[in-house]
Each structure stands twice: as C-alpha cells, then as structure tokens.
Amino acid sequence: MNESKGIPVYLDQTKRKFADLAAKKIDVTDWHPSNTPAQNLWRCFEALQDIKNLLQGSSILSSEDEYRRRVKILITSLYSLCLAIRDLLNYLNSGTEMKSRFNEKEKAEINKLLSEFSRVVPLDKTSAIRGIRDQLSAHIDKLMPYEAQSIFDKAQNHEVGACLHQCIITLNQVLTLDVFGWTTDDCPEGYFRLMAIEPWLVTWKLENGEPPIFAGVHIADSPKKLIREACEQIIRNSQWMFRPEDSRIVLLQEKATETSKPLQQHNH
Structure with missing residues (x-):
C-alpha cells in the first residue's frame, strides 16, 4: 500500500458573505x-x-x-x-x-x-x-x-x-x-484564516509568538x-x-x- 503524502485539501461548504454594515450582527463566517x-x-x-x-x-x-x-x-x-x-x-x-x-x-x-x-x-x-x-x-x-x-x-x-x-x-x-486578500473569523482561538490567492482559504496557527504554522487549506468560493x-x-x-x-x-x-x-x- 502506498503511503499518502501531502496536505489534505477540503471543500469550504460555508455560505459566506461580506461583512455587512446594515446587518444586526457581523457573522464569524463573513469575509x-x-x-x-x-x-x-x-x-x-x-x-x-x-x-x-x-x-x-x-x-x-x-x-x-x-x-x-x-x-x-x-x-x-x-x-x-x-x-x-x-x-x-x-x-x-x-x-x-x-x-x-x-x-x-x-x-x-x-x-x-x-x-x-x-x-x-x-x-x-x-x-x-x-x-x-x-x-x-x-x-x-x-x-x-x-x-x-x-x-x-x-x-x-x-x-x-x-x-x-x-x-x-x-x-x-x-x-x-x-491582489485582494480576505480573512474570516470562523476558526479556533490561536488560529487565523487568510485567502491571499484564490481559491485557497488557508488556516494558520500562531504559537508562542512564532511565525505562522500551516494548519490546513480549503477551496472556497471567490468573494x-x-x-x-x-x-x-x-x-x-x-x-x-x-x-x-x-x-x-x-x-x-x-x-x-x-x-x-x-x-x-x-x-x-
């Protein structure tokens, strides 16, 4: 059996929207x-x-x-x-x-x-x-x-x-x-998400002030x-x-x- 290598890529199934000034509450999934x-x-x-x-x-x-x-x-x-x-x-x-x-x-x-x-x-x-x-x-x-x-x-x-x-x-x-970068807040404390290159929504981990550690990647719809x-x-x-x-x-x-x-x- 061949050993799997690489990083798994998941499909982002969250329906996201831009943060809306008129909304009663800005959702954590918003761009x-x-x-x-x-x-x-x-x-x-x-x-x-x-x-x-x-x-x-x-x-x-x-x-x-x-x-x-x-x-x-x-x-x-x-x-x-x-x-x-x-x-x-x-x-x-x-x-x-x-x-x-x-x-x-x-x-x-x-x-x-x-x-x-x-x-x-x-x-x-x-x-x-x-x-x-x-x-x-x-x-x-x-x-x-x-x-x-x-x-x-x-x-x-x-x-x-x-x-x-x-x-x-x-x-x-x-x-x-x-050239457009986006982030969302729907990730655990100590992590952050960034879409710098579409369609890749990348999750990073911050640990003890060290540079970000790669934690996962999703394919997401473009904002x-x-x-x-x-x-x-x-x-x-x-x-x-x-x-x-x-x-x-x-x-x-x-x-x-x-x-x-x-x-x-x-x-x-």
Missing part, C-alpha cells in the same frame, strides 16, 4: 478585507449594495417625475461608488505594496484604466454627479426651486446610468487582478462572486435609465433590443 486593495473593494461593494436596493422596485414607477426622484436619491451612493473605485485604482497604480506586484505591461494597463475612468467619470468640481450630490442629494442647499432644478438638469437619467455602468465595467476589469452578482442585478434593474439609442451594458442572458449597444463605445 473581511486583509489588505488595502480589498478594503477599497469592500467599500465598492457597500455602495453597490445601496444602489442595488435603491433600484429594486423601480419597475413599478409610473412617471418621469418618479424616475427622476429615484435618480436624485441614487446619486449619493453612486458618488460613493465612484470615489471608492478611484481610490482603488489610485492605490493599484501607486501604492507602495503594489510596486512589486505588477510587471511593466500590467502597470501600463492599470494606468490606462485609471485614466479612462477619470475621463468618463470626472469627480472634480465640474462633475455634474458631484454637484448634484453635494447640493441636492446628500442635503438640499439654500436654493430656490428653479436653481435646484438647473443643477439637477446637468445630469439626465441616461447620463447617470452611463456613469453607473462605467463603474461596473471598471470594477469587472479590476476583479481580474489577483468577487458576490460583487459580480450585485453588478448583474444593478444592470438588470437600471435599463430604464437609458434611451433606446444609448450605449449601456446588456446581460447576455437577457433579450437585447436591436438598438442596445455595449457601453465600451462611449457616445455621450
């Missing part, structure tokens, strides 16, 4: 960021969750005024998502720990991604999204109705939708990078799957924001109209 890129990605997920909730039920809206009010409310969370994506890209582009993670070609691609996102989704003082968020969505400044409306009119529904879909495109490009699922729901529920001729993302499993076009070609 927590273990490095800066993951922390920024978690911020993106929090904003996506808010946007997803705000878009739920939009199919029952019956007038343009109701749609516009939904957009007005949504812009605060959209702006938070834009900031989180920008911070994530900036860190990937220039963060200290990132300098040794990418080769020159990858660095050029990240820089290009940052430049494209900044061009399509401006966040400076000229940004319509920022102006609406600062003066109308987060709170209402001391404005007369016609003044407030002139600010809101700077971003029509399809323009806000284009910004939202560009965020999703950028996020999905970033998710291809293997990125939760982000992709949220993006898909947002795409499905945001189609009303666009005019028939507008570029936007259409899910492959959905029946696309003849005039639907991918957002990679920016016409606005």
Whole structure:
C-alpha cells in the first residue's frame, strides 16, 4: 500500500458573505478585507449594495417625475461608488505594496484604466454627479426651486446610468487582478484564516509568538462572486435609465433590443 503524502485539501461548504454594515450582527463566517486593495473593494461593494436596493422596485414607477426622484436619491451612493473605485485604482497604480506586484505591461494597463475612468467619470468640481450630490442629494442647499432644478438638469437619467455602468465595467476589469486578500473569523482561538490567492482559504496557527504554522487549506468560493452578482442585478434593474439609442451594458442572458449597444463605445 502506498503511503499518502501531502496536505489534505477540503471543500469550504460555508455560505459566506461580506461583512455587512446594515446587518444586526457581523457573522464569524463573513469575509473581511486583509489588505488595502480589498478594503477599497469592500467599500465598492457597500455602495453597490445601496444602489442595488435603491433600484429594486423601480419597475413599478409610473412617471418621469418618479424616475427622476429615484435618480436624485441614487446619486449619493453612486458618488460613493465612484470615489471608492478611484481610490482603488489610485492605490493599484501607486501604492507602495503594489510596486512589486505588477510587471511593466500590467502597470501600463492599470494606468490606462485609471485614466479612462477619470475621463468618463470626472469627480472634480465640474462633475455634474458631484454637484448634484453635494447640493441636492446628500442635503438640499439654500436654493430656490428653479436653481435646484438647473443643477439637477446637468445630469439626465441616461447620463447617470452611463456613469453607473462605467463603474461596473471598471470594477469587472479590476476583479481580474489577483491582489485582494480576505480573512474570516470562523476558526479556533490561536488560529487565523487568510485567502491571499484564490481559491485557497488557508488556516494558520500562531504559537508562542512564532511565525505562522500551516494548519490546513480549503477551496472556497471567490468573494468577487458576490460583487459580480450585485453588478448583474444593478444592470438588470437600471435599463430604464437609458434611451433606446444609448450605449449601456446588456446581460447576455437577457433579450437585447436591436438598438442596445455595449457601453465600451462611449457616445455621450
């Protein structure tokens, strides 16, 4: 009989989610960021969750005024998502720990991604999204109705939708990078778990202050799957924001109209 060698690998059957600010209690099985890129990605997920909730039920809206009010409310969370994506890209582009993670070609691609996102989704003082968020969505400044409306009119529904879909495109490009670290708390005292390379969820033991001792490994679902699922729901529920001729993302499993076009070609 041959002697078995190596370390056993188990399938992680725990249904995990991201630590949720809105939950009554954060579960020990929840994913927590273990490095800066993951922390920024978690911020993106929090904003996506808010946007997803705000878009739920939009199919029952019956007038343009109701749609516009939904957009007005949504812009605060959209702006938070834009900031989180920008911070994530900036860190990937220039963060200290990132300098040794990418080769020159990858660095050029990240820089290009940052430049494209900044061009399509401006966040400076000229940004319509920022102006609406600062003066109308987060709170209402001391404005007369016609003044407030002139600010809101700077971003029509399809323009806000284009910004939202560009965020999703950028996020999905970033998710291809293997730079995100995650940890969970569902292990005995004196141990810790870390997913530094997907799909390996590794358990380590700390003993008398010594370096970590390898204690086990599980194959786990990628936390990125939760982000992709949220993006898909947002795409499905945001189609009303666009005019028939507008570029936007259409899910492959959905029946696309003849005039639907991918957002990679920016016409606005």
